[in-house]
Structure formats: structure tokens, C-alpha cells
Amino acid sequence: MVKSKKVDNLLLRAENVKIYFDQRGNGKNVVKAVDGISIDIMRNEIFGIVGESGCGKSTFGRGLINLLPLTEGTVYIDDKDTTQLSKEEMKDMRKRMQIIFQDPSACLNPRRKVKEILMEPFKIHGIHDKDVINDRIIELMELVGLAKYHLNRYPHELSGGQKQRIGIARALALEPEFIVCDEAVSALDVSVQAQVLNLLSDLKEKLGLTYFFISHNLNVVYQISDRVGVMYLGKMVEVAPYNSLYNKRYHPYTEALLSAIPQVDKDEQKQRIILKGEVPSPTNPPPGCSFHTRCPKKFSKCVTEIPLLLEVEKDHFVACHLYDSFHEIHNR
Amino acid sequence: MIRSIIKLMKSNYLFTLGCFICLCWILAAIFADFIAPYGPITQDLSIRLNSPSLEHLFGTDNFGRDIFSRVIYGGRYSLLAGCVTVLLAGTIGSIYGAIAGYLGGVVDDIMMRLSEMILSFPSLILAMCINAALGSSLFNTMFALVIVAWPTYARLMRSVVLTVKENEYVEAARALGASKWRVLITEIIPNSVGSVLIMATTDLGNQILMFSTLSFLGLGSAPPTPEWGMMVSDGVNYFNKFWVAGFPGLAILTMAVGSNFIGDGLRDLMDPKLRKEF
Known part of the structure; x- marks a missing residue:
């Protein structure tokens, strides 16, 4: 975020990450899936990320762990530049x-x-x-709450929740510190979702993990995250700790998005903000603030100037021209 | 492995039947000297074009040769040519296609254009040219057939690999740090070979026919070598004597069907999802 700021406990820092897909290979029709995102992720935190489908959440997550090449920018893990590493x-x-x-x-x-997997x-x-591996596999199976006899099954013989647990066990096998959960519970039904979410948070405590938790399910992200980032069209529009975001949403997009969370209590159901229009194409994002085509609060500056992600409150960052003055006040 | 094949035989009768048919033909070809009642090229013009009888089970052809004996001996050439061609073309083609599909991009373009160069010629003409250039022999004919046949396998394999490589388990393997080749060998190829296997088994009959066509044109094996395809084409001249072309044709048919059953069974054996069902 802000480069000069000294942060303890930093695990991962992404600086101005851009991931473009050149569809034809001729420089036209470039899909700007991720367009200049910088974030810091602390050790042992759950960083949730929300946004509509197609906004670049998954792409960004894969870029963070180098499964997709970055077009520009760098990702540091413990001050090591992961884009400059040799194969080994x-x-x-x-x-x-x-x-x-x-x-x-x-x-x-x-x-x-399962065993071979x-x-x-x-x-x-x-x-x-073999002994070392076997011991470790049994340990892993216990960790994710599966029995030993599951080891001799094929994936299609397991339920969705069990398969997801195997997926988690495999991810844990090498004792990682940082795990990208790419919609890890979206394909499961609700009761199983809760189980897997609990498992994930237990594992986080037990093993001191850090998650980058991608989801389009706002409730899930809300339930599990320490900090939440909101993405729109390849850009980060708001980043805030869970509490702060719960109390106050600054960006008009975040407001609209979070007003869509279904509430059980009728009184709690706030006025829903319904956005008009479609998400613009990431091949040709609008100039200025990319949200201005749908923003109910846009003014002239939004069309011309790209807003920066600025701190408007402690640890609460927003990329919106409405709050340019807040930032100055905050930093004074 | 052997145990699971036996299990497969017990539950999949078509597979068992296929194994039985193919085994019969192979054994017949190996032990032709003991099984065949007459020599494959022994002529007796006094009994030419006789219909099937107890003396001549499959009848006799226009030179009075015993067709039953010729079919038994013919397996030696036809089976060898068919199986070797399919095996080589299938292996080369699927490895080539898998690499092209997996690496993608420029490599894919170059590799596939090369294979299309071969596909762009009529396969029979190309096989003839190669054969003619190298000289006619059993080995050269098989070589020509392999050259003509592998691009089809490569194309099939490539298209399957293109879909398989998008699966998340491939990405998971990459995330675990597996090298490119490891991903290809452990994740992609095992999940792609099913359709190639099926094609190979149906292609066997095809290759036997291709081989006999070449023989008919004077390449490959020359008369009077007993060879199924050539016997069929000889029989075409005697349209009202069904046994002349009919029995060698039946041999090709049973061999093709038998190998297809085996291929079906093997695919089921390799795919755990299908394995459960039988």
C-alpha cells in the first residue's frame, strides 16, 4: 500500500501487480485482468477478497503464488522477490x-x-x-478430519466435502505458510461449507497459516476474514479491517456490494443499493475511475483522473475521489 | 495388474470374448504349421473354386488352394503388420500430440503444421510413394504405414490434452512444484490416453486393410503370400463364390471387433470411474 510505512510481521507484499492476457498476441484486445494492485498481507491473518465474477480475484490470487506470470510488478515474500527466483x-x-x-x-x-495424490x-x-511419507499422510488425514480407510479410495468415491478436505490436506503436505483459497467453499453446499470454513480457521490457529481468501460469497468472507479487500474490474477499490468495514463503507461500490448481503433480521436489512448497467469490459476499461460508469455519486473528476488507494481512516484504504480530502485530514 | 485383468474378464464378457478371439488368431498364426491341413501355396487346379466342404472347410480359391489354410497362415502377415503399425503409430502419435498440446503456443503450431503436412497427402498415395522409394518389403511397408498413420493419433491426443491440461489438478501439481515433464507424465497423459486406445483398437482392422491394399498394388507382400487383405481383393473377382473373399474378410472383421472389445475393456480398466460399474 504505502511504501514508506514500516510494517512488522509482514509475510507478503504485492507491489503494483498487473496481469494482462494478450488474447491475439498483437497488443490489441488485451484483457487487463489485474491492473495495478498493491497489498500487504500479514503473518497469520486471513485476507478476504470479494468482487463480482470476472473482476480478477482468482487471477490475482494465482499471480501471488506465481502460478500465472505477472505482466508487471513484483510479489515479495519475506522480502524475497518471487519474480526473480531461479527454477530451484x-x-x-x-x-x-x-x-x-x-x-x-x-x-x-x-x-x-487418495493415497497416491x-x-x-x-x-x-x-x-x-516410505515410512516418513506414510506417517505424514496419516497425520494430514487426521488434521483434516478424514479416516485412514479413505486413503484407498478414488476421488469419485468421496463426497464433495471429503474431496475438498483431501485438497486441503494436499495443500498442507509441505507445511506452507501462505495459502490461497480460491473460492474454496463455493462449490460445497451450505452445511458442508460451514464445516470446511471451521476446519480452515482451526488449521490457521493450529499451524499458524495465512490465507488469501477469495470468494464471491460476501457472508463467507465476512465470517472468516480479518481484513477484506474489495475488487472491481482488476483494481482494488477498498481495503479495510473487518471491523472498520463493518462500521463504515466508503467506496460507493463497496456500499452497493455489501448492501446485497441477505439478512435474517428484517430490521437489519438496509436499503439495497441497486447498480445500473453492466461491468465494463476489462479489455477496454473506462478512463479515470473504472467505476464511474455505474457510480451513483460520480462527478467530473471521476471521468478523467484515476483515484489512488489512500488511507482515509486508520488502516482503511479507499480508492475514490469523494474521499480525497479525508486522506489529507487523516495524514495531518 | 494381472489380478485386475482377471477381475475385468470375469465381469466384462465382451472383453473376455475379445481376448479369446485375438488369442485364437495369434495362436493360429504361430502354430499354423500344425493346424493348417494344406500348405498355403499348394495349388490343385482340378478343385478350383470349390465351395466349402469337409475336406476344404472354407472352400478353395481360383488356383485350387485351400482357403482355410491360407487364412491360418495369413494371420502371420496381417496380424504382424496391423499390430506393429498401430502400436508404433499410436505411441509416436500420442507422445507427439501430447507434447504439442501441452506446451502450446509456437511449439504447438510448428509441431501440428508438420503433422498436417503428412495429413494433407492422400494417405494411400503417400504410403505408396514411401514404399516405392524405399523398395518393397514387409518392413518398409509397415514403416510407410506408420508414417501415414501417426498424425491422426497426434491430432486426437492433442485435442484431448488441450482439455485435460485445463483441469485444476494440473494446476495443483504445478503449485506443488512439479516440473513440466512430471506434470505431463503423471497428470496429463494418464487422463488422456483413453480415447487414443479406443481409436487404436478400431484402427487395427483399418491398418490390416491398408496393408492389403498396398499388397494388392504390388507393394508390401507379393502373391502368392497368403495375406488376408490380398485374399479379399482376389475374391472380388469371383463375386458369386462368396467363400473366396468372405472367409478372409471374416477373419479381418473378427480381429477388428475382438481388438475393439479389448480396447474398450482396457479403457474401463484404466478409468476408476468406469471400473466401478462392471
């Missing part, structure tokens, strides 16, 4: 960052038994001692 160093770095996928049935190789990470990293 990268392989080592992979142990420290893992990913949990959205679709539990697509993330496990259908031809292999869980052995793979060790084999990749040159651990061939």
Missing part, C-alpha cells in the same frame, strides 16, 4: 505457498487413489522414504 529457488518457494481450489472434483486426479507432494520434493 522457485521449487523451494512452492513449499511455502499453496492453493486450495474451487471445484473439489476437478482438483484431484481421477486416476489416482497425497504422496505426490513428497515425491516432487525428493522425499522417498
Whole structure:
């Protein structure tokens, strides 16, 4: 975020990350999936990220752990620039960052038994001692709440929740510190969602993990995150601690998005803000603030000037011209 | 592995039948000297074009040769040519296609254009040219057939790999730090070979016919070598004597069907999802 600021306990810092997809390879029709995002992620925190589908959440998550090449910008993990690592160093770095996928049935190789799937990470990293691997696999299975006999099953013989647990176990196999949860519970039904969410937060406490938690389900992100980032069209529009965001949303988009959370209590159901129009195409984002085409509060500056992500309250960052003056006051 | 094949045989009768048919033909070809009642090229013009009888089970052809004996001996050439061609073309083609599809981009473009160069010629003409250039022999004919056949496998494999590589388990393997080749070998190829296997087994009959076409044109094996395809094409001249072309044709048919059953069974064996069902 703000470069000069000294942060303790920093695990990952993304600086001006851009991920573009050049569809034709000729420089036209470039999809700007992620367009200049900078964030810091602290050790042992859950950083939730929300946004509509297609806003670049997953792409950004994959970029953070180097599964997609960055077009521009850098990602530091413990001050190490992950974009500059050699092949060997990268392989080592992979142990420290893992990913949990959205679709539990697509993330496990259908031809292999659970046991073989869980052995793979060790084999990749040159651990061939069978006893060591077996002990570790059984430990992992216990950790994610599965029984030993599941090891001899094929993925299609397991339920969605069980498959997702295997996916989690595989991600944990190499004792990572940082895990990208890419819609990790979206494909599960609600009761199983709760179980897996609880499992994830237990594991975080037990193993001191850090999550980058991607979801389009606002309730899920709200329930689990310490800090929440809101993305729109490849840009971060608001970043704030959970409490702060719960009390006050600054960005008009965040307001609209969070007003869409269904509430059980009728009194709590606030006026829903309904946005007009469609999300503009990421191949050709509008000039100035990318939200101005749909923003109910836009004014002339929004069309011409790109707003920066600025601190308007302690630890609460917003990219909106409405609050330019707040930032000055805050920093005074 | 052997145990699961036996299990498969017990539950999948078509697979068992396929194994039985193919095994019969292979054994017949190996032990032709003991099984065949007459020599494959023994002629007796006094009994030419006789219909099937107890003496000549499949009848006799226009030179009075015993068709049953010729079919038994013919397996030696036809099976060898068919199986070797399919095996080589399938292996080369699917590895080539898998690499092209997996690496993508420029590599894919170059590799596929190369294979399309071969596909752009009529396959029979190309096989003839290669064969003619190298000289006619059993080995050269098989070589020509492999050259003509592999691009089809490459294209099929590539298209399957293109879809398989988008799966999240491939990304998971990459996230774990697996190298490109490891991902290809452990994740992508095992999930892609099913359709190639099916194609290979149906292609077997095809290749036997291709081989016989070449033989008919004077390349490959020359008469009087007993060879199924060539016997069929000889029989075409005697339209009202069904046995001349009919029995060798039946041999090709049973072999093709049998190998197809085996291929079906093997695909089920490799796919745990289908394995459950039988």
C-alpha cells in the first residue's frame, strides 16, 4: 500500500501487480485482468477478497503464488522477490505457498487413489522414504478430519466435502505458510461449507497459516476474514479491517456490494443499493475511475483522473475521489 | 495388474470374448504349421473354386488352394503388420500430440503444421510413394504405414490434452512444484490416453486393410503370400463364390471387433470411474 510505512510481521507484499492476457498476441484486445494492485498481507491473518465474477480475484490470487506470470510488478515474500527466483529457488518457494481450489472434483486426479495424490507432494520434493511419507499422510488425514480407510479410495468415491478436505490436506503436505483459497467453499453446499470454513480457521490457529481468501460469497468472507479487500474490474477499490468495514463503507461500490448481503433480521436489512448497467469490459476499461460508469455519486473528476488507494481512516484504504480530502485530514 | 485383468474378464464378457478371439488368431498364426491341413501355396487346379466342404472347410480359391489354410497362415502377415503399425503409430502419435498440446503456443503450431503436412497427402498415395522409394518389403511397408498413420493419433491426443491440461489438478501439481515433464507424465497423459486406445483398437482392422491394399498394388507382400487383405481383393473377382473373399474378410472383421472389445475393456480398466460399474 504505502511504501514508506514500516510494517512488522509482514509475510507478503504485492507491489503494483498487473496481469494482462494478450488474447491475439498483437497488443490489441488485451484483457487487463489485474491492473495495478498493491497489498500487504500479514503473518497469520486471513485476507478476504470479494468482487463480482470476472473482476480478477482468482487471477490475482494465482499471480501471488506465481502460478500465472505477472505482466508487471513484483510479489515479495519475506522480502524475497518471487519474480526473480531461479527454477530451484522457485521449487523451494512452492513449499511455502499453496492453493486450495474451487471445484473439489476437478482438483484431484481421477486416476489416482487418495493415497497416491497425497504422496505426490513428497515425491516432487525428493522425499522417498516410505515410512516418513506414510506417517505424514496419516497425520494430514487426521488434521483434516478424514479416516485412514479413505486413503484407498478414488476421488469419485468421496463426497464433495471429503474431496475438498483431501485438497486441503494436499495443500498442507509441505507445511506452507501462505495459502490461497480460491473460492474454496463455493462449490460445497451450505452445511458442508460451514464445516470446511471451521476446519480452515482451526488449521490457521493450529499451524499458524495465512490465507488469501477469495470468494464471491460476501457472508463467507465476512465470517472468516480479518481484513477484506474489495475488487472491481482488476483494481482494488477498498481495503479495510473487518471491523472498520463493518462500521463504515466508503467506496460507493463497496456500499452497493455489501448492501446485497441477505439478512435474517428484517430490521437489519438496509436499503439495497441497486447498480445500473453492466461491468465494463476489462479489455477496454473506462478512463479515470473504472467505476464511474455505474457510480451513483460520480462527478467530473471521476471521468478523467484515476483515484489512488489512500488511507482515509486508520488502516482503511479507499480508492475514490469523494474521499480525497479525508486522506489529507487523516495524514495531518 | 494381472489380478485386475482377471477381475475385468470375469465381469466384462465382451472383453473376455475379445481376448479369446485375438488369442485364437495369434495362436493360429504361430502354430499354423500344425493346424493348417494344406500348405498355403499348394495349388490343385482340378478343385478350383470349390465351395466349402469337409475336406476344404472354407472352400478353395481360383488356383485350387485351400482357403482355410491360407487364412491360418495369413494371420502371420496381417496380424504382424496391423499390430506393429498401430502400436508404433499410436505411441509416436500420442507422445507427439501430447507434447504439442501441452506446451502450446509456437511449439504447438510448428509441431501440428508438420503433422498436417503428412495429413494433407492422400494417405494411400503417400504410403505408396514411401514404399516405392524405399523398395518393397514387409518392413518398409509397415514403416510407410506408420508414417501415414501417426498424425491422426497426434491430432486426437492433442485435442484431448488441450482439455485435460485445463483441469485444476494440473494446476495443483504445478503449485506443488512439479516440473513440466512430471506434470505431463503423471497428470496429463494418464487422463488422456483413453480415447487414443479406443481409436487404436478400431484402427487395427483399418491398418490390416491398408496393408492389403498396398499388397494388392504390388507393394508390401507379393502373391502368392497368403495375406488376408490380398485374399479379399482376389475374391472380388469371383463375386458369386462368396467363400473366396468372405472367409478372409471374416477373419479381418473378427480381429477388428475382438481388438475393439479389448480396447474398450482396457479403457474401463484404466478409468476408476468406469471400473466401478462392471
